[in-house]
Amino acid sequence: xxxxxxxxxxxxxxxxxxxxxxxxxxxxxxxxxxxxxxxxxxxxxxxxxxxxxxxxxxxxxxxxxxxxxxxxxxxxxxxxxxxxxxxxxxxxxxxxxxxxxxxxxxxxxxxxxxxxxxxxxxxxxxxxxxxxxxxxxxxxxxxxxxxxxxxxxxxxxxxxxxxxxxxxxxxxxxxxxxxxxxxxxxxxxxxxxxxxxxxxxxxxxxxxxxxxxxxxxxxxxxxxxxxxxxxxxxxxxxxxxxxxxxxxxxxxxxxxxxxxxxxxxxxxxxxxxxxxxxxxxxxxxxxxxxxxxxxxxxxxxxxxxxxxxxxxx
Amino acid sequence: xxxxxxxxxxxxxxxxxxxxxxxxxxxxxxxxxxxxxxxxxxxxxxxxxxxxxxxxxxxxxxxxxxxxxxxxxxxxxxxxxxxxxxxxxxxxxxxxxxxxxxxxxxxxxxxxxxxxxxxxxxxxxxxxxxxxxxxxxxxxxxxxxxxxxxxxxxxxxxxxxxxxxxxxxxxxxxxxxxxxxxxxxxxxxxxxxxxxxxxxxxxxxxxxxxxxxxxxxxxxxxxxxxxxxxxxxxxxxxxxxxxxxxxxxxxxxxxxxxxxxxxxxxxxxxxxxxxxxxxxxxxxxxxxxxxxxxxxxxxxxxxxxxxxxxxxx
Numbered sequence: 001x002x003x004x005x006x007x008x009x010x011x012x013x014x015x016x017x018x019x020x021x022x023x024x025x026x027x028x029x030x031x032x033x034x035x036x037x038x039x040x041x042x043x044x045x046x047x048x049x050x051x052x053x054x055x056x057x058x059x060x061x062x063x064x065x066x067x068x069x070x071x072x073x074x075x076x077x078x079x080x081x082x083x084x085x086x087x088x089x090x091x092x093x094x095x096x097x098x099x100x101x102x103x104x105x106x107x108x109x110x111x112x113x114x115x116x117x118x119x120x121x122x123x124x125x126x127x128x129x130x131x132x133x134x135x136x137x138x139x140x141x142x143x144x145x146x147x148x149x150x151x152x153x154x155x156x157x158x159x160x161x162x163x164x165x166x167x168x169x170x171x172x173x174x175x176x177x178x179x180x181x182x183x184x185x186x187x188x189x190x191x192x193x194x195x196x197x198x199x200x201x202x203x204x205x206x207x208x209x210x211x212x213x214x215x216x217x218x219x220x221x222x223x224x225x226x227x228x229x230x231x232x233x234x235x236x237x238x239x240x241x242x243x244x245x246x247x248x249x250x251x252x253x254x255x256x257x258x259x260x261x262x263x264x265x266x267x268x269x270x271x272x273x274x275x276x277x278x279x280x281x282x283x284x285x286x287x288x289x290x291x292x293x294x295x296x297x298x299x300x301x302x303x304x305x306x307x308x309x310x311x312x313x
Numbered sequence: 314x315x316x317x318x319x320x321x322x323x324x325x326x327x328x329x330x331x332x333x334x335x336x337x338x339x340x341x342x343x344x345x346x347x348x349x350x351x352x353x354x355x356x357x358x359x360x361x362x363x364x365x366x367x368x369x370x371x372x373x374x375x376x377x378x379x380x381x382x383x384x385x386x387x388x389x390x391x392x393x394x395x396x397x398x399x400x401x402x403x404x405x406x407x408x409x410x411x412x413x414x415x416x417x418x419x420x421x422x423x424x425x426x427x428x429x430x431x432x433x434x435x436x437x438x439x440x441x442x443x444x445x446x447x448x449x450x451x452x453x454x455x456x457x458x459x460x461x462x463x464x465x466x467x468x469x470x471x472x473x474x475x476x477x478x479x480x481x482x483x484x485x486x487x488x489x490x491x492x493x494x495x496x497x498x499x500x501x502x503x504x505x506x507x508x509x510x511x512x513x514x515x516x517x518x519x520x521x522x523x524x525x526x527x528x529x530x531x532x533x534x535x536x537x538x539x540x541x542x543x544x545x546x547x548x549x550x551x552x553x554x555x556x557x558x559x560x561x562x563x564x565x566x567x568x569x570x571x572x573x574x575x576x577x578x579x580x581x582x583x584x585x586x587x588x589x590x591x592x593x594x595x596x597x598x599x600x601x602x603x604x605x606x607x608x609x610x611x612x613x614x615x616x617x618x619x620x621x622x623x624x625x626x
Contacts, residue, residue, distance in 0.1 A: 117430065120467045128473050132466070133506035144502075145458070152465030153445070154433045160441050189457075193446035 001275035003310035006039050012047035015040070016055050019048070028067045030300040037076060038307030041271060045080055071259045072301040078267045079308070084118035087111070088126050090264060091119070091151075095138050101147060102247070103264060104135065105229050108150035109236035113157060120151065142184045143226040149192025150233060156195040166201040169194070173206060173214060176230070177221055184226065191233050199237050241273060245280040248289065257296040262305070266293075270308040278309065314588035316623035319352050325360035328353070329368050332361070341380045343613040350389060351620030354584060358393055385614040388576045392621070396581075397431035400424070401439050403577060404432070404464075408451050414460060415560070416577060417448065418542055421463035422549035426470060433464065455497045455539040462505025463546060469508040479514040482507070486519060486527060489543070490534055497539065504546050512550050554586060558593040561602065570609040575618070579606075583621040591622065 015036050022032035040048065052060040064076055078086050087107045094103040107119055123131040132148045139147055169190045176187035190202070206214045215238070218231040235243040244265050251258035251265075269277055278289040285292070290309050297305060328349050335345035353361065365373040377389055391399050400420045407416040420432055436444040445461045452460055482503050489500035503515070519527045528551070531544040548556040557578050564571040564578075582590055594602040603622050610618060 117467070124467070124469050128471055129469055130467055130506055130508075133469070136502040136506050148462070148506075149465075152462075152467070154430070154437070154443055154465070156437050156442055156446070158441055189449040193443055193449050193461075195443075 001273055002271045003274040003278065004039075004041060004270045004308060005310055006041040006044060010040060010044055012044070012051035013055065015044075015048045016052040016060070019052065019060065020056055023063060023067050030068070030072065031303070033064075033068075033076065034300065034304050034307050037079060038304055042083065046082065049080065068300075070301065071263065071297075072299065072304060074260075075263045075267060075301060075304055078263060079270075079304075082122070083268075084115070084122040085126065086268070087119040088123040088131070090268075091123065091131055092127060092134070093260075095134050098138065099225075101139075101143075101225070101229055102232055102261075104147055105150060105232040106236055106240075106243075108147075108153065109233045110240045113154045116151070117154070141226070142188060143224075143229060145185065145188045146191065146226060146229050146233070149188050153192050155193070156198075158195070159197055160195075161198055161201045163201065166198065166205045169202045170206040170209065170214075173202065174210065174217075177214070177217055177227070187230060191230065191237075196237055199234075203234065203238055241276050241280050244269060244277045245284060248277070248281060248292075249285065252292050252296050259297070259301070262293070262297070266305050266308050274309065314586060315584045316587040316591065317352075317354060317583045317621060318623055318625070319354040319357060323353060323357055325357070325364035326368065328357075328361045329365040329373070332365065332373065333369055336376060336380050343381070343385065344616070346377075346381075346389065347613065347617050347620050350392065351617055355396065359395065362393065381613075383614065384572045384576065384610075385612065385617060387573075388580060388614060388617055391576060391580045392617075395435070397428070397435040398439065399581070400432040401436040401444070403581075404436065404444055405440060405447070406573075408447055411451065412538075414452075414456075414538070414542055415545055415574075417460055418463060418545040419549055419553075419556075421460075421466065422546045423553045426467045429464070430467070455501060456537075456542060458498065458501045459504065459539060459542050459546070462501050466505050468506070469511075471508070472510055473508075474511055474514045476514065479511065479518045482515045483519040483522065483527075486515065487523065487530075490527070490530055490540070500543060504543065504550075509550055512547075516547065516551055554589050554593050557582060557590045558597060561590070561594060561605075562598065565605050565609050572610075572614070575606070575610070579618050579621050587622065 018032060018036055022029035022036075036048075037045065049060045052058065052063075061077065061080055064080065065073060068076055078089065081089065087103075090103040091107055094101055108116060111119065120131050123129075123134075127134070132152050135147045135151060136144055172183055172186045172190060175183035191199070194202070203214050206217075210217065215231060215234050218227060218234065222228050222231050232243075235246075247261055247265050251261040265277070266274065281287075281289040281292075290306055290311055293305050293309065294302060331345060331349055335342035335349075349361075350358065362373045365371065365376075374390065374393055377393065378386060381389055391402065394402065400416075403416040404420055407414055421429060424432065433444050436442075436447075440447070445465050448460045448464060449457055485496055485499045485503060488496035504512070507515070516527050523530065528544060528547050531540060531547065535541050535544050545556075548559075560574050560578050564574040578590070579587065591602040594600075594605075598605070603619055603624055606618050606622065607615060
C-alpha cells in the first residue's frame with residue numbers, strides 16, 4: 001500500500017509548463033514543485049520529463065538540480081528518477097560514502113530478481129562500470145564476498161523448500177555468527193544463492209533450535225561490517241517493512257536527523273508499501289510517522305516528505 | 314560465420330509431419346531426422362516443435378529422446394533446445410560430472426551479458442534452483458568464488474579502458490599465478506567484474522611486461538582446478554574461436570574421442586561462428602575439421618555432426 005496520492009487526470013504538458021513557471025522569475029516556487037511532483041506516480045513523472053524536454057528542449061532533472069538545493073534537492077532528484085536508476089544512484093552514493101552499505105544490501109535483498117537486474121543495467125548505463133565491479137573495488141574479504149554475492153544473485157522465486165537443507169544451513173549460519181573458521185564463506189553462499197522462501201525456512205529452523213531469532217543473535221554478537229551486512233540482509237529478507245520501520249526510527253531518534261536514510265526510505269517506498277511501514281511505525285512508537293518526520297525536518301524538505309507520506313494539502 | 318545450411322522456405326507443418334513419419338513403423342528413419350533438423354535454424358526448429366505439438370499433441374523433444382540413443386540422441390537433444398536452455402543443460406551436466414567445469418566457464422566468458430542472463434533464467438525454470446546456487450553447492454574455495462563470480466557477472470560492454478588499472482591488475486594476476494597469498498581472491502574479482510575490453514588490455518600489458526602471454530604462463534604453472542578455470546576464462550575472453558579450436562583438437566586427438574566436448578562445440582557454434590573455428594582448425598592442423606570429425610565418429614552421430622558442419626548432402 002502506497003502513501004502517494006496521485007490524480008488520474010493529469011496533463012503532462014500542463015505540468016511541464018507549470019514547473020517551468022515555478023522556475024521562472026526572482027526565486028523558485030518550491031511549493032508549486034511539491035504540489036505537482038509530490039502528487040504524480042512514476043509513469044506520470046516520466047511523462048512530465050518527456051513533455052518538459054519536448055516543450056523547453058531542456059532536461060527537467062538537470063533543471064531541478066540547478067534550481068533546488070540541500071536535502072530538498074536530493075529528495076526531489078531521487079524522486080524523479082526511474083526506480084532502477086534511483087537505486088543505482090543510491091548504491092553509488094553508498095559506495096562513495098565508504099562505510100554505509102545498507103542501501104546496497106536493501107536493494108539486493110528487497111527487490112525481485114528482475115528488479116535487481118534492472119538496477120544493475122541502470123548502474124552500467126550511468127557509470128560505465130558494473131555495480132559488482134565497483135563494490136569489489138571498494139571492499140574486501142568476506143564483506144566483499146557477501147555484497148557482490150547479494151547484488152549478483154538471481155534467485156529462484158518459487159515455493160519449493162528443502163527442509164533438510166534448511167536444518168543443516170541453519171547450523172552453518174550459527175557457526176558463522178560465532179566466526180568459526182570457514183563458516184563465513186558458507187554463510188555468504190547461503191545468503192546469496194538460496195531463495196527467499198528457503199532462507200525464511202532456515203531462519204525459522206534456527207529460532208526453533210536456538211530459542212532465539214538469528215537476527216537477535218547477530219545483533220548481540222555482530223562485531224564487524226560483514227556481520228552487520230549479514231544482519232541487514234537477513235532482516236530485509238524476513239520482513240522488510242519491519243526493517244524499514246527501524247531505519248526510519250533510527251534516522252529520526254536522538255540528536256540530529258539522518259536525512260539521507262529518511263529520504264531513501266520515503267522516496268523508495270512511497271509508491272509501494274510506505275503505508276504499511278507507517279502503520280508498523282505507529283504500532284511500535286505510538287506516534288504517527290508524519291508527526292515524527294514533521295518534528296525532525298523543516299521547510300520545503302519537510303513539506304515534500306509529508307506530501308509523499310500522503311498528507312492532504 | 315555459421316556452418317549451418319538452412320533453407321528459407323520451409324513449412325513447419327510439413328517438417329513436423331515428416332518427422333512423425335520418420336518415427337513410425339519398424340525402426341526410426343534417422344537419416345530423415347538429420348536431413349530435416351540438421352538444416353533448420355533456431356527459429357525454424359522452434360516452429361517445428363510448436364507445429365509438432367499442435368498436430369500430434371506430443372512434445373517433439375521427448376519423442377526424439379525416446380526414439381534416438383547414444384551420442385546421436387544427445388547431439389539432437391542439445392540441438393533442438395533453445396540456446397539458453399541448451400546452455401543451462403550443459404552447465405548442469407558439467408556440475409553433475411563433478412570435475413569438468415569448462416562448459417560453465419565457456420558460457421560465462423563467451424556469451425554477452427544478456428545471453429548469460431538468459432541462461433540463468435532458463436536454468437531456474439528448468440531446475441527450480443539458481444545456477445550459482447548449484448555451482449556454490451558443488452564447489453568450494455577459490456574455484457567456487459571464480460565460477461560463481463563468472464556466471465553472475467553482468468559486465469560493462471563499452472569501449473572505455475582504464476590503462477593504469479590494466480597495469481596494476483596485470484601484476485595482481487601475475488601474483489595470483491604464483492599463488493601469492495590473497496592474490497587469488499583479487500584475480501577472481503578482476504576476471505569476474507572487469508569488461509572484456511578492459512581484461513584484454515590487462516592481458517596485453519601482461520605480455521608486454523613479462524615477455525610471455527598470461528595463458529602460456531598459466532599453462533606452465535596451472536596446478537589445480539582453480540588455475541585451470543582461470544586459464545579457460547582468460548582464453549575464452551581473449552579469443553574464443555582459438556579456444557574452441559583447441560577444445561575440438563583435444564576432443565579428436567589421441568586414443569578415444571571426447572564426444573561430449575565435440576558435440577558441445579559443434580552444436581553450440583554451428584549457427585554462430587563454427588566456420589571461423591573450422592578455418593582456425595585447418596590452419597593449425599592442416600586437416601579439414603570435417604575430415605577429422607568423420608575419421609573419429611561413425612553412423613548417425615557422424616552424419617549429424619557433418620551436416621551441422623555444412624557438408625552438402
